[in-house]
Amino acid sequence: MAALGKVYLIGAGPGAADLITVRGARLLAQAEVVLYDALVTPEMLALCAQAELISVGKRSGQRSTAQTAINQQLVECAQRYQMVVRLKGGDPMLFGRADEELRALEAEGIEVEVVPGITTALAAAAATKQPLTRRGVARSVAFFTSSTAPGEPDHPALPATDTLVQYMGGREAVGTATRLLAEGRRPDLPVVVVENCSRADQRIRRLTLAGLGEGLDATDGPVLVMIGEALQLRLHQPV
């Protein structure tokens, strides 16, 4: 049997092809096979046109059997190819289910390297020009998501940080707003909602915690919701 290949777990970043790291782009151009998520954009895949492309089409909320199948595909690719890339939207180590893929590969003795990616919260902060921390105002940030695991409570305590960022936060963020208001956070606390961050169809909405509590239009793409005093527009900030 041939030597096992190496698997690179690479963060694609939020979507724009030039928001991947230089290291990630170089490795993509060398890959023999690339297994990619539903959130990876076509322009990103143009960076690995030489590779066999396998869509593993996972979206958040899908059942865990799908993850088991991805794990198995990764192992099989490392048995057939020397240079395997697993390309994930955002960063692999934050809401990326990397733990499960690492375990499956390590159990077979397959070497893995992880290349970080720009997580959507930071791309959204850049796109909106709203820092997530502010001296004297916000010096802690939490990234969280609603439950997608069976058996987990749907509503754990909300992080009591200065800034809150909810990933995959469309309708779920309305519930977050309701709970934060009940906890006594002020109704006019700034909220910024970013859809399809860094892509051509990026959409930015500015509202308040009370406004978010009243609901959010249905959306197609990934939604990130940022809440906190740090999100206040600056005096001369162009909108």
Add this chain to the structure above:
Amino acid sequence: MAALGKVYLIGAGPGAADLITVRGARLLAQAEVVLYDALVTPEMLALCAQAELISVGKRSGQRSTAQTAINQQLVECAQRYQMVVRLKGGDPMLFGRADEELRALEAEGIEVEVVPGITTALAAAAATKQPLTRRGVARSVAFFTSSTAPGEPDHPALPATDTLVQYMGGREAVGTATRLLAEGRRPDLPVVVVENCSRADQRIRRLTLAGLGEGLDATDGPVLVMIGEALQLRLHQPV
């Protein structure tokens, strides 16, 4: 008077020259002048060898007058050059004092664009192969730091997230451990300490919350401390 230049606030990432984004690297190569932090590495500055390089040598904890001087330098550069880069270690929007620089530039009507960078926590997660979230175990993460602003309390409440990441967390993290133990977190909770993340002299230490509470050796470079059940070594994980 000539038209004002444009300022790019760019995240350099943790240090390795190929962990900047493709967009960041391209803009660096076009810059006329680059104002860079103490944490930006020489290999990163090789990407903008054509530019005038200005060290603004800021380290966390320095007095705010230094920041005022940086703001002023940025404005002056935009008055003299068309293409100005402000290069910051990590990501500009997370513990990067971006708010103050954005305000100073916007007050003068200077156009600013922000390019995100790999924040150290995600580079450390990649380097140690420890995801910060884990299905069924950890679905919220907080990034925080100790106070550096005069008048701020030194010890606000610690975030009650599943995973905690303390930036600039050398000695300060010992106090964090003591407080978490007092709050009832378990003494054998995994802790990973990463110094000089992604650089040639990177150092990774694995300990427990109780061990961190007993102290941490003095270090030279930037230190990141990650705490939580998600940091547990996996069964077959190579160390």
